[in-house]
Amino acid sequence: MNRFIKLVNFELSRFMKIYIALIVLTGLIQLTGVFVTANSFMAEADRMIYEQGMSQAQFIEQYGAMTFLNFAKSLWFVGPIAICAAALLFYVFMIWYRDWFGKNTFIYRLLMLPTARLNVFLAKAASIMLMVLGLVSIQLILLTLENAVFKWIVPVDLRVDMTLGQIVKWDYLSIIIPQTFTEFILYYGAGFMFVSVMFTALLIERSFGWKGLLLGAGYTAIAALVMLSPLLMIAFTGQYDLYPLETLGLEIGLGIVITAVSVWMGHYLLTKKITV
Amino acid sequence: MGRYWRLIAVVVVVVLTIGMFYIQSAVAANELPNITVEKVSGNEKELEPVTISGSYSVGNSSGKKFIHGVSESFIVDAEGTTYSSEQSFFERIENNFYPQRINQLQEEYRGFMRGKSGRIPSFLETEKRIAYANIINQTVPGKGNIEFDIAVLNKENEETTSFTVPVPNRAMYHQVYVEDVQITDNKELQVITRNSPRNGMEELHLYRFDIENEDIIGEDTVVKPENQNENMNARISSAESNSDLTASFDDVIFKKTIEPIVKRSKQGRVTESAAGEQEYSIYNLETGEKRPLELPKELSDQEILDRDNRSLYFNTGQQIVQYDLESEQVTNQIELPSYEEEGKFEAMTHIADSKVYMLTRDQQSPQRLIVLGLETGDILFEGEIKLGEAVEKGETINLYDLAVQ
Amino acid sequence: MIEVNDIKKKFGRKKVLKGVSFTAEKGEITCVIGINGVGKTTILNAIMNLTPINAGQILINGETINKHSYEKITFIPDAIIMQPGMTIKASMQFMADFYTSWNQARATELLGFFKLDENEKINNLSKGNRAKVNLLLGLALDVDYLLMDEPFSGIDIFSREQIAEVFTSHLVEDRGVIITTHEINDIEHLIDKAVLLDGGKVLKQFNSEEVREEEGKSVVDVMREVYQP
Numbered sequence: 001m002n003r004f005i006k007l008v009n010f011e012l013s014r015f016m017k018i019y020i021a022l023i024v025l026t027g028l029i030q031l032t033g034v035f036v037t038a039n040s041f042m043a044e045a046d047r048m049i050y051e052q053g054m055s056q057a058q059f060i061e062q063y064g065a066m067t068f069l070n071f072a073k074s075l076w077f078v079g080p081i082a083i084c085a086a087a088l089l090f091y092v093f094m095i096w097y098r099d100w101f102g103k104n105t106f107i108y109r110l111l112m113l114p115t116a117r118l119n120v121f122l123a124k125a126a127s128i129m130l131m132v133l134g135l136v137s138i139q140l141i142l143l144t145l146e147n148a149v150f151k152w153i154v155p156v157d158l159r160v161d162m163t164l165g166q167i168v169k170w171d172y173l174s175i176i177i178p179q180t181f182t183e184f185i186l187y188y189g190a191g192f193m194f195v196s197v198m199f200t201a202l203l204i205e206r207s208f209g210w211k212g213l214l215l216g217a218g219y220t221a222i223a224a225l226v227m228l229s230p231l232l233m234i235a236f237t238g239q240y241d242l243y244p245l246e247t248l249g250l251e252i253g254l255g256i257v258i259t260a261v262s263v264w265m266g267h268y269l270l271t272k273k274i275t276v
Numbered sequence: 277m278g279r280y281w282r283l284i285a286v287v288v289v290v291v292l293t294i295g296m297f298y299i300q301s302a303v304a305a306n307e308l309p310n311i312t313v314e315k316v317s318g319n320e321k322e323l324e325p326v327t328i329s330g331s332y333s334v335g336n337s338s339g340k341k342f343i344h345g346v347s348e349s350f351i352v353d354a355e356g357t358t359y360s361s362e363q364s365f366f367e368r369i370e371n372n373f374y375p376q377r378i379n380q381l382q383e384e385y386r387g388f389m390r391g392k393s394g395r396i397p398s399f400l401e402t403e404k405r406i407a408y409a410n411i412i413n414q415t416v417p418g419k420g421n422i423e424f425d426i427a428v429l430n431k432e433n434e435e436t437t438s439f440t441v442p443v444p445n446r447a448m449y450h451q452v453y454v455e456d457v458q459i460t461d462n463k464e465l466q467v468i469t470r471n472s473p474r475n476g477m478e479e480l481h482l483y484r485f486d487i488e489n490e491d492i493i494g495e496d497t498v499v500k501p502e503n504q505n506e507n508m509n510a511r512i513s514s515a516e517s518n519s520d521l522t523a524s525f526d527d528v529i530f531k532k533t534i535e536p537i538v539k540r541s542k543q544g545r546v547t548e549s550a551a552g553e554q555e556y557s558i559y560n561l562e563t564g565e566k567r568p569l570e571l572p573k574e575l576s577d578q579e580i581l582d583r584d585n586r587s588l589y590f591n592t593g594q595q596i597v598q599y600d601l602e603s604e605q606v607t608n609q610i611e612l613p614s615y616e617e618e619g620k621f622e623a624m625t626h627i628a629d630s631k632v633y634m635l636t637r638d639q640q641s642p643q644r645l646i647v648l649g650l651e652t653g654d655i656l657f658e659g660e661i662k663l664g665e666a667v668e669k670g671e672t673i674n675l676y677d678l679a680v681q
Numbered sequence: 682m683i684e685v686n687d688i689k690k691k692f693g694r695k696k697v698l699k700g701v702s703f704t705a706e707k708g709e710i711t712c713v714i715g716i717n718g719v720g721k722t723t724i725l726n727a728i729m730n731l732t733p734i735n736a737g738q739i740l741i742n743g744e745t746i747n748k749h750s751y752e753k754i755t756f757i758p759d760a761i762i763m764q765p766g767m768t769i770k771a772s773m774q775f776m777a778d779f780y781t782s783w784n785q786a787r788a789t790e791l792l793g794f795f796k797l798d799e800n801e802k803i804n805n806l807s808k809g810n811r812a813k814v815n816l817l818l819g820l821a822l823d824v825d826y827l828l829m830d831e832p833f834s835g836i837d838i839f840s841r842e843q844i845a846e847v848f849t850s851h852l853v854e855d856r857g858v859i860i861t862t863h864e865i866n867d868i869e870h871l872i873d874k875a876v877l878l879d880g881g882k883v884l885k886q887f888n889s890e891e892v893r894e895e896e897g898k899s900v901v902d903v904m905r906e907v908y909q910p
Binding site (some may be wrong): 005008009012013016067130131133134136137138140141160162164165166169177179180181182183184186238239240241242243244245248 | 279280282283286287289290292293294297298300301334348361364365366369370373374382386390391412413414
């Protein structure tokens with residue numbers, strides 16, 4: 001096995017305990033949520049139908065049938081996703097800083113590995129991407145499971161069924177799991193760009209101390225300005241000459257350039273400027 | 277290998293799950309029900325130019341405690357039903373950004389249309405030319421130097437004339453919008469705008485441009501509300517063709533509505549007004565002559581449904597009335613069909629090619645599409661919108677637009 | 682041969698190294714001596730390309746350092762450089778995974794020599810034992826050069842003796858070693874070459890054997906002359 005793959009595996013192992021904890025937490029909270037929301041709906045239905053003497057049809061007329069989105073829009077579902085997102089965002093930074101801080105300075109070891117230092121950069125970025133995609137996949141599996149549990153609790157007359165495809169079309173879920181594979185590639189490509197920009201900003205900070213902190217923030221700001229340049233063009237001149245598809249092409253091009261520059265700078269900093 | 281189980285596990289889960297999801301969703305898109313116009317009577321050929329847009333939803337009716345749903349937009353045309361999810365990402369970006377008419381112009385005149393606004397009233401298409409007028413610099417913060425951005429494409433020699441000219445007395449105006457663009461026979465470009473002065477009511481202006489000399493040559497205030505006061509609000513709008521806002525006309529017809537003010541915001545903006553009186557006027561572009569339209573009583577408080585160079589069309593609810601601008605007479609009236617179960621037929625109505633196209637508004641059932649002969653009032657086609665075999669229960673369709681090519 | 686040629690290093694405005702030059706040969710133990718804060722660790726970091734230098738050049742067998750060099754030269758810093766929570770066994774596995782120069786037989790031998798339990802977590806070890814693990818992970822590589830930063834500081838007497846013993850054994854034998862220290866006593870008899878550092882410069886470098894034979898002086902004697910004239 002080459003050292004890059006070994007490094008990715010190693011980076012995954014280092015986060016595996018927390019990662020599995022995140023998955024278990026998500027599963028537990030969301031499944032509990034399905035039970036709670038479905039049961040409270042059933043309780044209301046029972047109360048109306050058996051105690052108030054409403055017919056089933058009247059109940060649906062007045063309250064509406066339940067869909068999976070009643071659960072998916074609740075904090076039970078959204079909360080764990082937010083926690084996972086925050087944890088991974090935090091880990092984008094910690095995946096580096098944990099090597100510098102604390103009494104065990106693992107960065108010595110990483111920098112002294114007999115492999116290009118860029119591999120360390122890329123392995124960390126690949127691990128982050130894999131962990132994000134892993135959580136997305138787990139969420140897809142959980143959704144299927146939760147949809148089945150929902151159908152099992154709420155009888156067919158009181159619910160409206162939705163397919164997995166219809167569920168993920170809803171609101172922010174469609175950002176995590178985009179409608180088409182093209183968008184999937186574009187969104188997660190942008191995600192990789194974000195990670196590489198953050199890594200480079202962080203390495204600038206590690207290389208130049210407190211001055212580096214400003215430089216790193218500056219680099220992030222420049223990357224953001226470049227990506228937003230078409231928008232800024234409209235805002236400041238009121239004139240914009242590109243068609244929508246051309247703008248998309250431009251943005252993809254800019255994104256690739258920013259990613260390439262970030263990775264190259266990461267390589268440069270790691271070989272020429274970094275200090276333990 | 278055993279030591280790499282974590283990496284292998286994550287990669288396998290990601291590839292399988294996400295792969296399966298996208299393969300499955302590619303298949304599932306075709307499972308959405310087909311939406312068809314089922315013939316009740318008439319000739320199905322009449323459907324060919326018609327495009328119906330709407331949305332299909334599952335479990336989506338608002339106002340109920342437990343309902344949440346999702347919906348998806350679709351179009352039905354001669355080729356069948358197309359759901360938005362059946363379009364590729366690139367198609368969606370290309371088609372959904374601008375109105376259809378603008379897309380059409382962009383496809384045909386890609387170079388000329390580059391960098392131009394997406395507002396349909398800014399364009400005029402005649403046999404020989406495409407003309408464009410827009411007000412620039414008004415959305416740019418800190419800049420009040422609003423200007424006309426004018427461009428004319430000669431279709432025959434593919435030459436473009438373009439120039440910018442400051443809006444006369446521009447310091448007076450808070451905002452200026454292009455309402456219509458016209459060209460007279462002697463190559464004079466005329467731009468009708470709705471101007472909001474910094475103090476006072478909206479006015480309708482007409483600016484004349486000499487295309488060859490690339491300059492502004494005249495300005496005319498078409499309407500300026502005189503009887504405005506503390507308690508009255510005046511609204512002005514130009515009545516263009518509803519079927520084609522880029523069409524060419526010899527005159528401009530506009531409506532002035534005077535409404536008693538009910539409520540103002542703290543900044544003095546009118547937030548609510550009662551129903552008021554409206555009057556139509558016609559302004560001849562060649563001569564600059566303006567006169568009120570003396571409409572028969574039953575039409576004077578109606579909205580103009582559509583127009584062409586000779587006539588105005590009104591929909592009174594029971595009839596489509598054709599009013600001739602030359603003779604100032606009602607020249608034709610056709611009766612609209614009514615249906616016993618729902619009474620009056622509320623519909624989106626379009627006039628095109630001497631036919632009246634009507635599509636049921638909202639969620640009335642059954643949802644109908646009717647094509648009438650404009651002269652005769654004969655029903656050329658009548659059909660009901662039908663949802664194909666249901667995949668889920670609780671599904672509804674909502675129709676929101678009708679277009680005729 | 683490791684050649685350090687006129688290297689300069691600033692931290693902010695403070696000039697720590699003002700042109701340091703020395704060489705270290707394979708098969709010799711070179712000792713960089715100086716008080717704390719004089720830049721000894723910085724020199725070792727610079728040799729390993731763990732910190733950039735402002736001027737000068739460092740060559741290892743005539744080449745500047747590159748990714749292949751790390752199979753031939755290793756650094757044992759004053760801190761544990763493994764993941765917290767790893768066992769000794771896992772650490773050795775990690776090294777074996779990444780270094781082709783890892784010598785498992787030597788690692789096992791060292792484990793016995795230091796009397797370490799491979800299932801023990803590094804975090805739970807005493808400072809002395811941690812230093813031994815550090816040494817183990819470095820010595821078990823078949824490298825030409827070994828850099829050690831203050832291997833004896835803050836360690837109990839028995840561990841020191843054990844570590845010192847290593848230097849005279851076949852485990853070090855024909856390798857080149859650069860060792861830094863601020864107290865020479867424990868290893869005076871081991872070193873072949875001394876580099877005396879102060880004020881960011883090399884005050885004197887000499888072969889301890891030659892000085893002993895020709896001038897009849899010990900390393901400490903020379904240090905006295907140099908530091909307290």
